[in-house]
Amino acid sequence: MNPPTTQYEFLGPPGALAVSLLAPATTYVLFFACNENNACLPAVDTDRVVAALSDRDWWFSLWDTDAALIYLGWYVFCILAWAILPGDWVKGTTLRNGGHQWYKINAFSTFLLALGITSGIIFNFGPQAFTILYEKWVGFLTASIAMAAFQATLCYVASFRSGALLALGGNSGNPIYDWFIGRQLNPSIGSLDIKSFNELRPGLILWVLINISMACEQAVRRGGIQNVTDSMWLVLAFQFWYVADGLYNEPALFTTMDITTDGFGFMLAVGDLTWVPFVYSLQARYLAFHPVELGPIRTAGIIAVNLFGYWIFRGANGEKNDFRNGKNPKNLKYMDTKRGTKLLISGWWGLSQHPNYLGDLVMAFAWSLPTLFDTPITYFYVCYFLVLLMHRQRRDDEACHKKYGDDWIKYKKLVRYRIFPYIY
Numbered sequence: 001m002n003p004p005t006t007q008y009e010f011l012g013p014p015g016a017l018a019v020s021l022l023a024p025a026t027t028y029v030l031f032f033a034c035n036e037n038n039a040c041l042p043a044v045d046t047d048r049v050v051a052a053l054s055d056r057d058w059w060f061s062l063w064d065t066d067a068a069l070i071y072l073g074w075y076v077f078c079i080l081a082w083a084i085l086p087g088d089w090v091k092g093t094t095l096r097n098g099g100h101q102w103y104k105i106n107a108f109s110t111f112l113l114a115l116g117i118t119s120g121i122i123f124n125f126g127p128q129a130f131t132i133l134y135e136k137w138v139g140f141l142t143a144s145i146a147m148a149a150f151q152a153t154l155c156y157v158a159s160f161r162s163g164a165l166l167a168l169g170g171n172s173g174n175p176i177y178d179w180f181i182g183r184q185l186n187p188s189i190g191s192l193d194i195k196s197f198n199e200l201r202p203g204l205i206l207w208v209l210i211n212i213s214m215a216c217e218q219a220v221r222r223g224g225i226q227n228v229t230d231s232m233w234l235v236l237a238f239q240f241w242y243v244a245d246g247l248y249n250e251p252a253l254f255t256t257m258d259i260t261t262d263g264f265g266f267m268l269a270v271g272d273l274t275w276v277p278f279v280y281s282l283q284a285r286y287l288a289f290h291p292v293e294l295g296p297i298r299t300a301g302i303i304a305v306n307l308f309g310y311w312i313f314r315g316a317n318g319e320k321n322d323f324r325n326g327k328n329p330k331n332l333k334y335m336d337t338k339r340g341t342k343l344l345i346s347g348w349w350g351l352s353q354h355p356n357y358l359g360d361l362v363m364a365f366a367w368s369l370p371t372l373f374d375t376p377i378t379y380f381y382v383c384y385f386l387v388l389l390m391h392r393q394r395r396d397d398e399a400c401h402k403k404y405g406d407d408w409i410k411y412k413k414l415v416r417y418r419i420f421p422y423i424y
Helices: 012-033 046-053 056-061 065-084 107-125 137-158 175-181 194-200 202-222 230-248 250-255 266-279 282-289 295-324 355-371 377-404 406-414
Strands: 088-094 100-105 334-336 342-344
Touching: 012 137, 012 175, 012 266, 012 377, 065 107, 065 137, 065 194, 065 202, 088 250, 100 250, 107 202, 107 230, 137 175, 137 194, 137 266, 175 266, 194 202, 194 250, 194 266, 202 230, 202 266, 202 282, 230 250, 230 282, 230 295, 230 355, 250 295, 266 377, 282 355, 282 377, 295 342, 295 355, 334 406, 355 377, 377 406
Parallel strands: none
Antiparallel strands: 088 100, 334 342
16 A cells, blocks of 8 residues: 655655755745845855855844744644634545545635734734734744744654555655655644645745735835835735635645645645745735836736736636536547546647646746846746746656556647647
Protein backbone atom coordinates (compact mmCIF):
# COMPACT_ATOMS: atom_id res chain seq x y z
CA MET A 1 0.00 0.00 0.00
CA ASN A 2 2.97 2.32 0.63
CA PRO A 3 5.59 1.47 -2.02
CA PRO A 4 8.95 3.25 -1.81
CA THR A 5 9.49 6.29 -4.01
CA THR A 6 11.93 5.51 -6.81
CA GLN A 7 11.85 8.77 -8.79
CA TYR A 8 12.82 12.16 -7.43
CA GLU A 9 11.47 15.59 -8.30
CA PHE A 10 13.33 18.89 -7.81
CA LEU A 11 16.61 17.06 -8.55
CA GLY A 12 16.26 14.95 -5.43
CA PRO A 13 17.43 15.80 -1.88
CA PRO A 14 19.88 18.56 -2.92
CA GLY A 15 17.13 20.30 -4.89
CA ALA A 16 14.64 19.85 -2.05
CA LEU A 17 17.09 21.40 0.39
CA ALA A 18 17.83 24.26 -2.01
CA VAL A 19 14.14 25.08 -2.51
CA SER A 20 13.52 24.80 1.25
CA LEU A 21 16.12 27.52 1.79
CA LEU A 22 15.52 29.64 -1.30
CA ALA A 23 11.71 29.93 -1.07
CA PRO A 24 11.73 31.63 2.38
CA ALA A 25 14.83 33.63 1.43
CA THR A 26 13.09 34.96 -1.69
CA THR A 27 10.21 36.34 0.38
CA TYR A 28 12.69 38.37 2.43
CA VAL A 29 14.57 39.47 -0.71
CA LEU A 30 11.34 40.79 -2.23
CA PHE A 31 10.77 42.91 0.85
CA PHE A 32 14.28 44.27 1.25
CA ALA A 33 14.66 44.82 -2.52
CA CYS A 34 11.36 46.66 -2.81
CA ASN A 35 10.26 48.94 0.00
CA GLU A 36 9.77 52.63 0.62
CA ASN A 37 13.48 53.12 1.36
CA ASN A 38 14.66 52.20 -2.14
CA ALA A 39 13.57 52.56 -5.74
CA CYS A 40 12.40 48.93 -6.14
CA LEU A 41 14.89 48.39 -8.94
CA PRO A 42 16.77 45.08 -9.29
CA ALA A 43 20.15 46.42 -8.15
CA VAL A 44 22.25 44.68 -5.49
CA ASP A 45 24.44 46.58 -3.01
CA THR A 46 26.84 43.73 -2.25
CA ASP A 47 28.58 45.48 0.64
CA ARG A 48 25.29 46.24 2.34
CA VAL A 49 24.03 42.67 1.90
CA VAL A 50 27.23 41.17 3.31
CA ALA A 51 27.17 43.58 6.25
CA ALA A 52 23.58 42.67 7.08
CA LEU A 53 24.07 38.92 6.81
CA SER A 54 27.13 39.06 9.05
CA ASP A 55 25.33 41.13 11.70
CA ARG A 56 23.71 39.04 14.42
CA ASP A 57 21.37 41.89 15.36
CA TRP A 58 20.02 41.94 11.80
CA TRP A 59 19.10 38.28 12.02
CA PHE A 60 17.37 38.85 15.38
CA SER A 61 15.46 41.77 13.85
CA LEU A 62 13.62 39.33 11.58
CA TRP A 63 11.74 38.04 14.63
CA ASP A 64 8.93 40.03 16.21
CA THR A 65 7.24 38.44 19.21
CA ASP A 66 4.13 40.62 18.96
CA ALA A 67 3.70 39.75 15.28
CA ALA A 68 4.27 36.05 16.02
CA LEU A 69 1.58 36.05 18.72
CA ILE A 70 -0.88 37.87 16.46
CA TYR A 71 -0.14 35.39 13.66
CA LEU A 72 -0.68 32.47 16.04
CA GLY A 73 -3.96 34.06 17.12
CA TRP A 74 -4.98 34.35 13.46
CA TYR A 75 -4.26 30.67 12.87
CA VAL A 76 -6.23 29.69 15.99
CA PHE A 77 -9.11 31.88 14.77
CA CYS A 78 -9.17 29.93 11.48
CA ILE A 79 -9.28 26.62 13.34
CA LEU A 80 -12.09 27.78 15.63
CA ALA A 81 -14.05 29.11 12.66
CA TRP A 82 -13.64 25.74 10.91
CA ALA A 83 -14.90 23.94 14.02
CA ILE A 84 -17.75 26.27 14.99
CA LEU A 85 -19.21 27.62 11.77
CA PRO A 86 -21.74 25.31 10.11
CA GLY A 87 -20.85 23.56 6.88
CA ASP A 88 -21.62 20.48 4.81
CA TRP A 89 -19.26 17.51 4.81
CA VAL A 90 -18.06 16.44 1.36
CA LYS A 91 -16.48 13.10 0.50
CA GLY A 92 -13.18 13.30 -1.36
CA THR A 93 -11.94 11.08 -4.17
CA THR A 94 -11.37 7.38 -3.55
CA LEU A 95 -7.95 6.72 -2.04
CA ARG A 96 -5.83 3.78 -3.14
CA ASN A 97 -6.72 1.95 0.10
CA GLY A 98 -10.39 2.23 -0.84
CA GLY A 99 -11.17 4.86 1.76
CA HIS A 100 -12.20 8.50 1.49
CA GLN A 101 -11.20 11.72 3.16
CA TRP A 102 -14.06 13.92 4.39
CA TYR A 103 -13.91 17.71 4.20
CA LYS A 104 -15.97 20.35 5.97
CA ILE A 105 -17.11 23.12 3.63
CA ASN A 106 -17.10 26.47 5.41
CA ALA A 107 -14.05 28.35 4.08
CA PHE A 108 -16.27 31.03 2.52
CA SER A 109 -18.08 31.53 5.84
CA THR A 110 -14.72 31.91 7.57
CA PHE A 111 -13.79 34.50 4.95
CA LEU A 112 -16.96 36.49 5.55
CA LEU A 113 -16.47 36.39 9.33
CA ALA A 114 -12.88 37.63 8.99
CA LEU A 115 -14.01 40.42 6.67
CA GLY A 116 -16.77 41.40 9.07
CA ILE A 117 -14.38 41.70 12.00
CA THR A 118 -11.87 43.63 9.86
CA SER A 119 -14.56 46.01 8.60
CA GLY A 120 -15.72 46.61 12.17
CA ILE A 121 -12.19 47.53 13.27
CA ILE A 122 -11.69 49.96 10.38
CA PHE A 123 -15.18 51.50 10.70
CA ASN A 124 -14.89 52.09 14.44
CA PHE A 125 -11.23 53.06 14.78
CA GLY A 126 -10.25 54.29 11.32
CA PRO A 127 -7.82 52.91 8.73
CA GLN A 128 -4.84 53.57 11.02
CA ALA A 129 -6.10 50.75 13.26
CA PHE A 130 -5.41 48.16 10.54
CA THR A 131 -1.99 49.15 9.23
CA ILE A 132 -0.19 46.70 11.52
CA LEU A 133 0.32 44.15 8.72
CA TYR A 134 2.32 46.79 6.83
CA GLU A 135 4.21 47.99 9.88
CA LYS A 136 5.22 44.52 11.09
CA TRP A 137 5.53 42.85 7.70
CA VAL A 138 8.84 41.10 8.36
CA GLY A 139 7.67 39.82 11.74
CA PHE A 140 4.52 38.29 10.28
CA LEU A 141 6.56 36.82 7.42
CA THR A 142 8.98 35.14 9.84
CA ALA A 143 6.10 33.81 11.94
CA SER A 144 4.50 32.21 8.87
CA ILE A 145 7.77 30.50 7.90
CA ALA A 146 8.18 29.19 11.45
CA MET A 147 4.62 27.82 11.36
CA ALA A 148 5.25 26.12 7.99
CA ALA A 149 8.47 24.49 9.23
CA PHE A 150 6.78 23.37 12.46
CA GLN A 151 3.85 21.79 10.63
CA ALA A 152 6.07 20.08 8.06
CA THR A 153 8.17 18.57 10.83
CA LEU A 154 5.15 17.51 12.88
CA CYS A 155 3.51 15.85 9.88
CA TYR A 156 6.75 14.12 8.87
CA VAL A 157 7.18 12.62 12.35
CA ALA A 158 3.50 11.61 12.51
CA SER A 159 3.76 9.84 9.15
CA PHE A 160 5.72 7.01 10.79
CA ARG A 161 2.78 5.90 12.88
CA SER A 162 1.18 2.57 12.01
CA GLY A 163 -1.50 2.67 9.32
CA ALA A 164 -0.57 6.05 7.82
CA LEU A 165 -1.27 6.28 4.07
CA LEU A 166 1.80 7.76 2.44
CA ALA A 167 2.13 9.86 -0.70
CA LEU A 168 3.58 7.87 -3.59
CA GLY A 169 6.12 10.62 -4.21
CA GLY A 170 7.19 11.19 -0.58
CA ASN A 171 8.36 7.79 0.63
CA SER A 172 11.96 7.87 -0.57
CA GLY A 173 13.60 7.15 2.76
CA ASN A 174 15.61 10.38 2.57
CA PRO A 175 14.46 12.60 5.48
CA ILE A 176 15.27 15.92 3.79
CA TYR A 177 13.41 15.05 0.61
CA ASP A 178 10.42 13.43 2.33
CA TRP A 179 10.12 16.32 4.81
CA PHE A 180 10.07 18.75 1.90
CA ILE A 181 7.80 16.89 -0.53
CA GLY A 182 5.46 15.48 2.13
CA ARG A 183 5.56 11.89 3.34
CA GLN A 184 1.94 11.41 4.46
CA LEU A 185 -0.85 11.91 1.94
CA ASN A 186 -3.58 13.21 4.23
CA PRO A 187 -2.29 14.20 7.67
CA SER A 188 -5.12 15.15 9.98
CA ILE A 189 -5.97 15.93 13.58
CA GLY A 190 -9.27 14.27 14.28
CA SER A 191 -11.57 15.30 11.44
CA LEU A 192 -9.45 18.35 10.54
CA ASP A 193 -7.59 17.66 7.29
CA ILE A 194 -4.42 19.72 7.63
CA LYS A 195 -3.60 19.92 3.93
CA SER A 196 -6.93 21.22 2.63
CA PHE A 197 -7.29 23.49 5.67
CA ASN A 198 -3.99 25.22 4.90
CA GLU A 199 -4.75 25.43 1.18
CA LEU A 200 -7.82 27.60 1.67
CA ARG A 201 -7.94 29.30 5.02
CA PRO A 202 -4.96 30.82 6.90
CA GLY A 203 -2.92 31.94 3.89
CA LEU A 204 -5.55 32.63 1.25
CA ILE A 205 -7.77 34.73 3.51
CA LEU A 206 -4.73 36.46 5.01
CA TRP A 207 -3.77 37.52 1.47
CA VAL A 208 -6.95 39.63 1.28
CA LEU A 209 -6.47 41.01 4.80
CA ILE A 210 -2.92 42.05 3.91
CA ASN A 211 -4.23 43.86 0.84
CA ILE A 212 -6.78 45.68 2.98
CA SER A 213 -4.01 46.64 5.41
CA MET A 214 -1.96 48.01 2.49
CA ALA A 215 -4.94 50.10 1.37
CA CYS A 216 -5.31 51.39 4.94
CA GLU A 217 -1.63 52.34 4.98
CA GLN A 218 -2.07 54.28 1.75
CA ALA A 219 -5.23 55.92 3.12
CA VAL A 220 -3.41 57.11 6.24
CA ARG A 221 -0.58 58.57 4.15
CA ARG A 222 -2.94 60.29 1.70
CA GLY A 223 -5.44 61.67 4.19
CA GLY A 224 -8.33 59.20 4.16
CA ILE A 225 -10.06 56.30 2.44
CA GLN A 226 -11.46 58.69 -0.17
CA ASN A 227 -7.91 59.31 -1.40
CA VAL A 228 -7.00 55.68 -2.02
CA THR A 229 -5.82 55.41 -5.63
CA ASP A 230 -7.71 53.70 -8.42
CA SER A 231 -4.75 51.34 -8.90
CA MET A 232 -5.03 50.12 -5.29
CA TRP A 233 -8.78 49.61 -5.66
CA LEU A 234 -8.17 47.55 -8.80
CA VAL A 235 -5.67 45.26 -7.07
CA LEU A 236 -8.01 44.89 -4.10
CA ALA A 237 -10.99 44.09 -6.32
CA PHE A 238 -9.16 41.64 -8.60
CA GLN A 239 -7.52 39.64 -5.85
CA PHE A 240 -10.55 39.82 -3.56
CA TRP A 241 -12.70 38.33 -6.31
CA TYR A 242 -10.14 35.61 -7.06
CA VAL A 243 -9.96 34.54 -3.41
CA ALA A 244 -13.72 34.77 -2.89
CA ASP A 245 -14.33 32.68 -6.02
CA GLY A 246 -11.90 29.99 -4.84
CA LEU A 247 -13.38 29.84 -1.35
CA TYR A 248 -16.96 29.80 -2.63
CA ASN A 249 -16.10 26.92 -4.95
CA GLU A 250 -14.26 25.06 -2.19
CA PRO A 251 -15.28 21.52 -3.31
CA ALA A 252 -13.38 22.00 -6.59
CA LEU A 253 -10.13 21.87 -4.59
CA PHE A 254 -10.58 18.23 -3.66
CA THR A 255 -9.86 16.91 -7.17
CA THR A 256 -6.62 18.86 -7.63
CA MET A 257 -3.15 17.28 -7.66
CA ASP A 258 -2.24 18.95 -4.36
CA ILE A 259 -5.03 17.06 -2.59
CA THR A 260 -5.21 13.76 -4.47
CA THR A 261 -1.51 13.11 -5.11
CA ASP A 262 0.92 15.26 -3.12
CA GLY A 263 1.81 14.67 0.48
CA PHE A 264 1.84 17.52 2.96
CA GLY A 265 5.38 18.69 3.63
CA PHE A 266 7.31 21.92 3.72
CA MET A 267 6.69 22.50 0.00
CA LEU A 268 2.94 22.88 0.45
CA ALA A 269 3.15 24.35 3.96
CA VAL A 270 5.43 27.24 3.05
CA GLY A 271 3.52 27.74 -0.21
CA ASP A 272 0.17 27.99 1.55
CA LEU A 273 1.18 29.89 4.68
CA THR A 274 4.01 32.13 3.45
CA TRP A 275 4.23 32.36 -0.31
CA VAL A 276 0.55 32.99 -1.05
CA PRO A 277 -0.12 35.84 1.39
CA PHE A 278 3.30 37.52 1.39
CA VAL A 279 4.31 37.20 -2.27
CA TYR A 280 0.94 37.47 -3.97
CA SER A 281 0.25 40.75 -2.12
CA LEU A 282 3.41 42.38 -3.49
CA GLN A 283 1.48 44.73 -5.79
CA ALA A 284 -0.66 46.09 -2.96
CA ARG A 285 2.38 46.57 -0.71
CA TYR A 286 4.17 48.45 -3.49
CA LEU A 287 1.18 50.73 -4.07
CA ALA A 288 0.95 51.47 -0.34
CA PHE A 289 4.17 53.50 -0.49
CA HIS A 290 4.24 54.22 -4.24
CA PRO A 291 0.69 55.35 -5.18
CA VAL A 292 -0.23 55.25 -8.86
CA GLU A 293 -3.12 57.13 -10.47
CA LEU A 294 -4.31 55.31 -13.60
CA GLY A 295 -7.21 57.34 -14.90
CA PRO A 296 -10.36 55.94 -16.58
CA ILE A 297 -8.84 54.70 -19.85
CA ARG A 298 -6.03 52.63 -18.34
CA THR A 299 -8.37 51.42 -15.61
CA ALA A 300 -10.88 50.16 -18.19
CA GLY A 301 -8.14 48.43 -20.18
CA ILE A 302 -6.77 46.62 -17.13
CA ILE A 303 -10.27 45.54 -16.10
CA ALA A 304 -10.80 44.12 -19.59
CA VAL A 305 -7.60 42.07 -19.34
CA ASN A 306 -8.62 40.67 -15.96
CA LEU A 307 -12.14 39.82 -17.11
CA PHE A 308 -10.72 38.05 -20.15
CA GLY A 309 -8.53 35.91 -17.92
CA TYR A 310 -11.39 35.18 -15.54
CA TRP A 311 -13.65 34.19 -18.43
CA ILE A 312 -11.10 31.61 -19.55
CA PHE A 313 -10.36 30.42 -15.99
CA ARG A 314 -13.95 30.03 -14.84
CA GLY A 315 -15.20 28.69 -18.18
CA ALA A 316 -12.51 25.98 -18.28
CA ASN A 317 -12.99 24.97 -14.66
CA GLY A 318 -16.76 24.94 -15.10
CA GLU A 319 -16.51 22.56 -18.05
CA LYS A 320 -14.14 20.27 -16.13
CA ASN A 321 -16.22 20.18 -12.95
CA ASP A 322 -19.45 19.54 -14.85
CA PHE A 323 -17.85 16.70 -16.79
CA ARG A 324 -16.37 15.09 -13.68
CA ASN A 325 -19.80 15.21 -12.07
CA GLY A 326 -21.41 13.40 -14.99
CA LYS A 327 -22.81 16.50 -16.70
CA ASN A 328 -22.14 17.74 -20.21
CA PRO A 329 -24.47 20.71 -20.87
CA LYS A 330 -22.39 21.91 -23.85
CA ASN A 331 -22.27 18.46 -25.50
CA LEU A 332 -18.48 18.58 -25.50
CA LYS A 333 -16.56 15.89 -27.37
CA TYR A 334 -14.51 13.40 -25.42
CA MET A 335 -12.45 10.27 -25.93
CA ASP A 336 -12.89 7.01 -24.05
CA THR A 337 -9.91 5.35 -22.39
CA LYS A 338 -9.11 1.76 -21.55
CA ARG A 339 -9.45 2.66 -17.87
CA GLY A 340 -13.13 3.35 -18.47
CA THR A 341 -12.77 7.09 -17.93
CA LYS A 342 -13.22 9.90 -20.45
CA LEU A 343 -11.02 12.81 -21.49
CA LEU A 344 -12.41 16.09 -22.85
CA ILE A 345 -11.15 17.05 -26.31
CA SER A 346 -13.34 20.06 -27.18
CA GLY A 347 -14.47 23.34 -25.67
CA TRP A 348 -11.77 25.05 -23.65
CA TRP A 349 -10.15 21.65 -23.14
CA GLY A 350 -9.79 21.18 -26.86
CA LEU A 351 -7.68 24.33 -27.19
CA SER A 352 -5.03 23.23 -24.71
CA GLN A 353 -4.43 20.60 -22.04
CA HIS A 354 -4.57 23.24 -19.28
CA PRO A 355 -6.71 26.22 -20.37
CA ASN A 356 -7.38 27.04 -16.70
CA TYR A 357 -3.65 27.75 -16.33
CA LEU A 358 -3.87 30.19 -19.24
CA GLY A 359 -6.71 32.06 -17.52
CA ASP A 360 -4.74 32.14 -14.29
CA LEU A 361 -1.73 33.66 -16.03
CA VAL A 362 -3.76 36.35 -17.80
CA MET A 363 -5.32 37.37 -14.48
CA ALA A 364 -1.91 37.40 -12.80
CA PHE A 365 -0.68 39.79 -15.48
CA ALA A 366 -3.70 42.04 -14.91
CA TRP A 367 -2.95 42.17 -11.18
CA SER A 368 0.52 43.59 -11.90
CA LEU A 369 -0.55 46.12 -14.52
CA PRO A 370 -1.90 48.67 -11.95
CA THR A 371 1.69 49.20 -10.77
CA LEU A 372 2.60 50.23 -14.34
CA PHE A 373 6.22 49.72 -15.34
CA ASP A 374 8.35 51.73 -12.92
CA THR A 375 9.78 48.49 -11.50
CA PRO A 376 9.93 44.90 -12.77
CA ILE A 377 9.72 43.52 -9.22
CA THR A 378 5.92 43.79 -9.09
CA TYR A 379 5.86 41.41 -12.09
CA PHE A 380 7.77 38.76 -10.15
CA TYR A 381 4.54 36.90 -9.41
CA VAL A 382 3.66 36.54 -13.10
CA CYS A 383 7.11 35.16 -13.95
CA TYR A 384 7.13 32.81 -10.98
CA PHE A 385 3.60 31.63 -11.73
CA LEU A 386 4.53 30.83 -15.33
CA VAL A 387 7.43 28.64 -14.17
CA LEU A 388 5.23 27.00 -11.52
CA LEU A 389 2.45 26.14 -13.95
CA MET A 390 4.84 24.83 -16.58
CA HIS A 391 6.41 22.59 -13.93
CA ARG A 392 2.99 21.46 -12.75
CA GLN A 393 1.93 20.73 -16.31
CA ARG A 394 4.95 18.47 -16.78
CA ARG A 395 4.21 16.66 -13.52
CA ASP A 396 0.63 16.18 -14.63
CA ASP A 397 1.76 14.95 -18.06
CA GLU A 398 4.01 12.34 -16.44
CA ALA A 399 1.30 11.20 -14.04
CA CYS A 400 -1.30 10.92 -16.82
CA HIS A 401 1.08 8.97 -19.05
CA LYS A 402 1.47 6.40 -16.27
CA LYS A 403 -2.27 6.40 -15.68
CA TYR A 404 -3.54 6.17 -19.26
CA GLY A 405 -0.61 4.69 -21.20
CA ASP A 406 -1.15 4.68 -24.97
CA ASP A 407 -4.45 6.54 -24.57
CA TRP A 408 -2.52 9.55 -23.26
CA ILE A 409 -0.32 9.55 -26.35
CA LYS A 410 -3.46 9.48 -28.48
CA TYR A 411 -4.96 12.29 -26.41
CA LYS A 412 -1.92 14.52 -26.91
CA LYS A 413 -2.26 14.13 -30.66
CA LEU A 414 -5.83 15.41 -30.39
CA VAL A 415 -5.04 18.22 -27.92
CA ARG A 416 -1.53 19.28 -28.92
CA TYR A 417 -0.90 22.41 -26.91
CA ARG A 418 0.01 22.27 -23.23
CA ILE A 419 -1.05 25.73 -21.96
CA PHE A 420 -0.93 28.40 -24.67
CA PRO A 421 -2.95 27.50 -27.80
CA TYR A 422 -0.80 27.53 -30.96
CA ILE A 423 2.29 28.52 -28.93
CA TYR A 424 3.14 25.99 -26.22
